[in-house]
Amino acid sequence: MRNMLKADIRRLLRARSLYVGMLVIALVVAIATAGFHFLTTQSVEGLTRFARNHAREDSGNMQAGLAMAALISPESARQAMLELRRQTGVQTLSQVPIQQVGVAHLMLVIVVTLFAAKDYHTGYLKNLLTLKGIKTKWLLSKVVMALVVSILLSLAALASAMVGAMTLGNPPTFDVGLMAGFFGVHIAVDLALAASVLLVLTLSQNKTAALMFGMLEAFNLQRAIYLLLDATGWISSFQLSDYAMMNLAAAYAPGDPPGQVLWTAAILFAVYLTGAWLAITRRDLKL
């Protein structure tokens, strides 16, 4: 197992897609930072317009609340802008690619699929099949690689958020416990997504199928399926769509109890990974 991990780590760190994924996340944070910068340096009229729009969307939103204050007077608008800028710290910016835009989960799916599928579409896995228990080791190693990718993408979000916060004149500091909990929950979601990709890859032995499924899953395919099942009244006393992992993950705020989203991710991870293990060990390899 250790040897497989060493080989995979070496290959992962040479994979272009990993760095492209990290770059995309940094880019999303940069765009968000530029957006906040624009928002907090714009005219009072612009902020008033923002306030009205935001007020309609979510009256409980802190930024909307601050912007509402801008409606009162130009001075309060300037105060609101300053306050909004002050509030846009590491915590806010690092959530953007993970939760607001969801691009971090998508990048995870793409990087893990391209990485794992390479052993299938090049047939390289065939070179290793004479090793004892290699299929199980291969699968577990890919899960560990998904964990590494998820951590690296989270770090990319955090690092770019720190730079973004400093650009906006805020300190690059954050509540470590709070952010560790937040990233931990999303890493758990990433692992479930990676397991789903591995299941489709080992079943179909096709990169495109795995990539498409993973991307749809990251875009909340699960909720669509659950909604369909709910609509059929399959389980009358239970709304499956309440347990759609990506929905739960998107609604999760730092500091919230992670129970439901963690359990959902853990159950899906276990189910998908068991399926993937059965598929890789029982099916013939079409390499």
Next chain:
Amino acid sequence: MADMLLRTQGLGKRYGEKYALRDVDIHVRRGDIYGLIGRNGAGKTTLMKIVNRQIHQSAGSAFLNEVPISDAASHDLHIGTLVEVPNLYPDGDARENLTYKRIALGLPKGDDDSALIDLVGLADAGRKKVKQYSLGMKQRLGIAMALLGDPELLMLDEPINGMDPQGIADIRQMLVRLNREKGTTIIISSHILDELAKFASVYGIINEGHLIREITRGQLEEENRADIEIVTDEAEKAAALIAEKTGIAAEVAPDGRTMHIAQHIDQHKVISRLLFDAGIYVEGFHVRHRTLEEYFMQLTGGGHGA
């Protein structure tokens, strides 16, 4: 059984209703160069895939050192394989491809990679990426990958595909050297039967999923003596002498110098001595054999090539 490295017992593989392999019992002894011969779709690659644990057999068993191969969780197989096509990371160079496998195998860092690259004649490729390789170069690297870890059994499926004549000769010499110097047992399939005939010590002939014959090189030569060709200026006299002394009929060709003996070919030493003792000057004396291809065609009923 002690010298038996690989054997199969009633091995079969079925896809739906169609059998790709049926009741195959092959016997590969330690030190053999085992030539696997068959037409396209005969079952050669299927057999190799089962031994490589790539696919599961539908029936029977395969044993390496008398341990079932399918028991994948319990033991490593000390086999190097190149089945169908070389399986390489296209964005890496030769060294990188070897390194990944070496790490996965748990082999220590060493000069082995360079030695292997030299051995298969890829030293000039430098840091060139595999995606820029010709088919022949990929085949060479595929062989180097198979050789990594010094396997006791090397299993090569069409390894000389896409190679130029010099490349084919190089690979043949390398395999023979490995076999002689390190005692590596080799299973090799190829459509180029003349090439296989140059170095294989045992042949397994597969047709439509069945192993129809397993034969050693010696047996093959014994069974495939076609005739004796004798060239002499005194052909008529020689033919009469042979007929008189041994009762064996010799046919003199229209040129009056060449004669052929198609029966009792095993008596070639007696005939040679007879002509020598009679003072008949013989310019040429050849025991001619059917080629491996002719033998294969005869066994499988001709038709398409192997």
